[in-house]
Every structure is written in structure tokens, then in C-alpha cells.
Amino acid sequence: MPAAPSDFSPQQGKGSPSVRPGAPALSPTRTLSLHARLAARDEQALAELIEVVTPWLLGMAQALLSDPDEAEEVVQEAFTIVWNRIGQVPNEPRGLLAWVLRTARNRAIDRLRSRKRRLWKFAHLVATGMDGEPFAEAEEPNEAGAPGWHVHQTVHAALEALPREQRVVVRLAYFHGLTHSRIAERLGIPVGTVKTRLRLAFDKLRHALAPIKDWIV
């Protein structure tokens, strides 16, 4: 029986990068323990989860909503859902964190849609000309000890490795919440081209991220 990984040693997936700076804040053992404690209504477990995941949820929500206050509300809603529906969260090492990320993103997109803010968002992006920007630089090495830093570095690298035209549509679709038709309108290309670029980009991302899909933050 293999020994359980320590709390600060990332789970090595097959084909994972040989060099992964930093160390994860959560081990599979600790993540499963968090899940069990949350299910047992342990408020301290909730505080630990918030501490680890909130910076990433805020980054994603602010990118989607362009509103720090609303991003905080989305994060709070996501944790409320997790707390109230912990029984639905997959009880596997990466299940809890992935579930929180997906829940928060879905809440943010729901807000965009329900408030019909896509038009505003689109106008905002046009006004600021952000669609051509590269992704933000990966965080500095002094952040290496932060939970999730190594995952961020890997994802960031995978995104930067995409051809520019694919990276742009991924950025607009996934990180700014625009629909295919809006992206096509913004970039002046057919919707079919947007879909093709997205499909190709996500195929590459799946391959690039496959080594870390079982990682822990």
C-alpha cells in the first residue's frame, strides 16, 4: 500500500512537468479530510477551504464580472452552495476543489446572463481593448508558497502556448464569458470560425492540462 503523500508534496501525475515550482497547500489526504469535516458541519474546515480557494475564485470572478464587489458576492454564494450541498460533492481528492471552482464560475456566468450584462461586458471589452492582451503574467516566485501556485503556473503556461488567435477566443469565451456570437461580432469572424478555434484550443488545453488533472491545489 503506497504511503499517503505528505501535506506539502504535490501529487505527481503521469507526464506531469518535471519542474513544478512551489508546493501545494492541500494534499489528497487533507482534501478528503476537509470534505469529511465539511460534511460533519465543521466550521473550521470551511474557514480553511475559504482561506485556500478564495484568491483563485476572486481572480476568476473579477475577470468574468469586472466588478470586485459582485465577485465577492459570487464567491460567498459558491461557499454557501458548497456548505449546503456538501453531500453532492464528489468524495475524491480533487473533487472538492474542482467542484468549488466550477460552482463559482457557473454562478458568475449566471449573473452575467441574468442581468443581461453581456452587452455591457462586450462594450467594456471593446472600450478597453483587452481582447488582444496576453494573460496576466504568472505570479512571481515569491508567491510560490501560495496554495495553487503550481497549478496556476501550469495552466498559464498551457494558455500561453496556444496560437494567438486561439488564445484570444479562449480568453473571451472562458475568462470573460462572451458567447460565440459575441466573440464573432467582436473579432469580425464567422461564428463557425469561433467554434472551430475554440474546439482546437480546448483540445490542446486538454492535452496540456492532462498531467495535472489529478493534482491537488
Place this chain on the structure above:
Amino acid sequence: MTAHDWYLKNRVGFATRSLEEREEAIFADHVSRCEECRVAVAELERDLAWLPMGVASVAPRPGLTRSIMERVLRRPRTRWWQWAVSFAAAASLLLAVGVWTETRREISALRRALDVRQGRLITIEDSLSPILGAERVLQKTIKGQGSEGGVLIFYDQDTQRWNVVAQDLPPARTGEGYQLWFVTSRGLLPGPELRANGSRPTLLTVRPPAPFGDTIGAALVVGPVGSDRPRGVELARFKLSARTRRRKTGAASPGDSAGPESALLVLWNRSD
């Protein structure tokens, strides 16, 4: 190209939520029925689970963790209008209960008062029934020594009794009193003394001396009490009609030959 090809081409869009809302609804409906697409979408979501972390993290503002904890753990916040509705409902309920209770209390009080008054009315009607049924009623005002009272004298054929109602009679002199005398064919026979000088009406009901057929009337005399003959002042005299006398004679029975009986009753309290 088959219809399913559209779903194949849009799996990534559905998994990453970049489809139009209408397309997303169509795809969601399809996924609920298509196992192949459901598995494929689940794999996409799993492979791209860490993709949201491609953006830079944002340091939470001080106190955010505590704020999130408080908001997650506390009970759902009630909006002001929910309080208002609840308060209005509670107030309405209290008001309704109050009105209902007060109304019920008033109804009960009114019902009790009505019962009391109906009881009194029945008593009065019962008391007055002999008077109302009498063939004749003698009413006499009696004055003396600065006061004024009165008597009613009548004969009840049903009970075959003489009845005297007196109220506020002037006090008799020392050694004297009010006395009822029966008028018979043999002269006046003594009846009971009438002690009724208070403010309350009193009823004296008395059976006449035997034989009944001899009694043809009654008289109220004020004077010395206890003598065989009236020696005072006759205040009132009541005589039966000839028809009543005939009827009274025929109704006489041997069992009624006992001596005079009398009773003094308080009819009603004036303070009412």
C-alpha cells in the same frame, strides 16, 4: 451530417458555457438523454477543471474570510418586506383575535344581562299575573305624617287568596298597626297584620277564614291590633263582584276550612 453532429461540435462550448443561452438549453436537454454526450461532457469538465486558475489570483481584502464565514453560516437573511409582511400578518392576527375575544366577551356580557333581565321580566310577569287576571283591583293612596304610600288589594280566583301589595305606608302610631279585615255576612273578621312600612313593595297573600262563601270583601284598617273588632280608621274597602262571589262559593272545598294563612313577600327591590 447527422443531427447528432451538432452536439459533437458544441460539446466544448457546452462544457465551457460559451454557447448561446438557447443553444445551451437545447444541449442540456440532449445531455439528459444522451449517455455518450453526458460522459464526454463530464470528461471535458474534468480535464479542464483547473482552467479557471489560469487567471491571476486576487488577494482577498482584509476581513473577507470572516465576512464570508458569517454570511455562509448565518441563517438566510430576511428582507425588510418579509419582516413587514410577517409583522402585518401577525398584527392582523392579533387584531382579529382581540376583536373576536372582545366581541365574544361583549356578546357574553350582553347575553348574561339579557338572561338576568328576562328572569326579572318573568318574575315580574309571574308576580303581576294574579293582578292582571283579577276581576277587580283596588288601588288606594295612603297619606300620613309627611309620607305617602299605597296599597293594591285584589282577589286571585285561581288560588282563592286575597292579595295585598303595600309600599311606603306611613308609620302607624305607637301601639297601632295596619291590619287586614275580611268582610263577611257575619260582619268583619280579623285578618293578618300588614307590616309594610319600608321602601320595598311587599305582598301579603292570605287565605280568607272559613267558610269561604261568607267572605265578600276585605278592608285595610289602621289602629290597635289584636282586638275582635276594628277600632281604628278604615283606609280601604274592597268588595267582590256578585259574579265572583257566586263562582267563589261554588269553588269552596272542605279542605279550605283551615284558619287564615298569610305570607309576606318582597316583590322587588326598588333599587333595580
